Amino acid sequence: MEILMSILIGILFTAATYLMLSKSLLRIIVGTGLLSHGAHLLLLTMGGLKTGAAPLLGENAEFYTDPLPQALILTAIVISFGVTSFFLVLAYRSYKELGTDNMDNLRGTDRHE
């Protein structure tokens, strides 16, 4: 199962990178979204996918899945949500102000103003 997940994560990373290298700001944000999904799944996979009960003591099971990666991923999800939403609004505002979402037009120049 881990091998399958690794390949899936690789595909997510490939797509995310490809999107991040595009010109449109929106696609870049979509790419970062995909990238964070990939990272979260990678965390989960690396923690081990052995079957066991959900990490709830009320289950009274013999084996539980590892609770630590889950806690880490939960933190990561919330943080990436915060960053993504900030980034989205930033993109929205920059589009409103500058009238473009093409990264080639949003270039820095040598001119000092």
Added chain:
Amino acid sequence: MSLLHWAILSPFIMALFVPFFYKYFRKIHTGWFVLILPIILFTYFFQFISETMNGRNIYETVPWIPSIGINFSAYLDGLGLLFALLITGIGALVILYSIYYLSKEKEALHNFYIYLLMFMGAMLGVVLSDNVLVLYTFWELTSLSSFLLIGYWYQREKSRYGAQKSMLITVFGGLAMLAGFILLSIMTNTFSIREMISQVATLPEHTLFIPAMLLVLLGAFTKSAQFPFHIWLPDAMEAPTPVSAYLHSATMVKAGIYLVARFSPIFAGSFEWFWIVSSVGIITLFWGSFTAVKQTDLKSILAFSTISQLGMIMSLLGLGSAALHYDHLDKNIYMAATVAAVFHLINHATFKGSLFMVVGIVDHETGTRDIRKLGGLMGVMPITFTLAVIGTFAMAGIPPFNGFLSKEMFFTGVVNAAKLGIFNMETWGLLFPIIAWIASVFTFIYSMILVFKTFTGNYQPEKLDVKPHEAPIGMLIPPIILASLVIIFGPFANILSQSIIEPAMASIQPSLLGENGTYHVHLYYWHGWNIEIFMTMGVIALGTIMFITLLKWSKIYDVFPKRLTLNKLYDGGLVALERSSYKLNKFYMTGFIRDYLVMIFAFMIVVLLSSLFIKDAFAFTTTNSAPIGIYEVVLALVMVAATVAILFAKSRLTSIISLGVVGYSVSLFFVLFRAPDLALTQLIVETVSVALFLLCFYHLPELKLKPKPLSFRLPNLVISLGVGTVVTLLALSANGTKLFDSISSYFVEASYKEAGGKNMVNVILVDFRGFDTLFEIAVLCIAALGIFTMIRLRLTRGKEG
């Protein structure tokens, strides 16, 4: 802190008070206050002559950074004393001269004297330091204060150019010298020059010996304006004339000479030292004197003359090192070269200092330094003329002045060098006297140009801005003192030999001391009819002929050196350096975010893949793996389909919705892998995110109208496939090599017992690892505040509307 330390530091302390003098005693020229210090210092150092004459050296040390062996050690021996006397003596004269040279109304005198005192202190520090790092500190301070002094009239572009040039070249050499010092300290395990010298027996075998020597020499050559690093000195002539007289003839440019002399006991035994020092010196001697003839500016002539004379001293120091290879002390003819170096060092300081002052007087009284405008000043300025004659004749090596004697000794040195039986000198040795002789002819010519083109010939008052007249007496006193020294050190040179030269020789060639630990130097003004006197007569004869016929042959300068100058190389080099670094920056700093991302990703791929290969870290095992379930496979396929759909989506709406599909699949994965909290959170977060995406972009009409598919680009594909592969490989390898078990069994046991919760994930989040959660909340708060600010705060609008 001993008195000697205070003597070194006193100029710096004095410099602190200069602004007060300048501000509160406006009526008195600030220089008068400053003048007191070098006079005191000179008398203080003067009394040490009796000590060093008897071989007693003074060593005082104060710990500075004792933990790494850096101590402020002052060491006063014959060589250090000679330089200290030069620095303070000529310093006093130059300050006296500057009082009359610089106007107290028009000039920023406080700056001038602060820089000058800084320089004096730094120079004293250089020649009296025993610790190489302290020496280096003072060395850089001389570069810095020289930079400030050259750029004293900073409104002029040429001053700034000259200051920058000298700074770049001398600091380049200074840094090389620092590297050499560090190599030396690695070899000897000490920073003290004296302790280095005591280990000299074992040093030449060390592998770092030659690199250390080359680096130290690089520092000495740049500072002392040796070929090809001499180019900064003519441009440094933009400084006020007292500065040129002090720094660029008598003291700072001799710091390199000092360094070579000081490190002679360590390096001088080797073949490389002999060749590099003597040949660089002789080339500089020739080039400087050859180029000086074509100059039209008086200070430029003096600058090139300084270069040439420094080359002469340098070559003498190199030739003198041959003495170490001969045992018979009494008949050691090569020691005479070092004696000549020391003697000429003193002579040069006297006549060159006075010549600079003379030129300064001419400039001050006529308003120009261009020899094409000058002439016939002999009747107007008789005293100045006399001083110029004494200085230039000494420089040209004409009796009865001191330059004659040192030039004779120089000829003795080069003639003996031709007889040297070691270091391939059988074949090349003859070049030394020939080049030296030709250079002396040129020296004679420019000396004559200097004095006769300025003071004889047609008097052209119409070309001058001011009406020339004799300088005030205060301005004349310093050159008069120096010129009288020029005369005294000629026939009565032996007053120097025991008091100054012998102790200095003991510092330069300590291994050659005689039986009772001293040298015996005796200078004969008249030394019989030998080859040297005929050489001098030849110089005078040919020089006179060439001076008279100057106009006929001076055209060779138009053909040759104008095209081939080192200045062009330097300027071109600077421009090329600037341009190429600009181009390099332009090449990779494109301003496109995509290019930067490509670089970052490519670097990541290369580093990670190569380290995987180098460490052979691939490990694929299925032993630890969980079994593959059908639900997971189906879900994975859905996810891949959604991902591909994002890539090929024509409209942005499709890609946003596909992203949503991926997110919901992730939350389904969380369900399948038994992570209920994650599934819940992911579901909500994904919903809100998609809503945000739609809110932000679906309602931007311009974007909706022009749906375009993602354009295909092969490099992007290669890079992203690379990233994906690397991540997959890393995941597989990490999964295959589990080194130890998880620590989570503790959480399973302790969740309820210690924390009182049954949901382990939540207990970890708020109890075991509550800190993470605190700051994750902070992140959310900041994001929310940031978004709010971004939407509400519109500073540009206000300006426009």
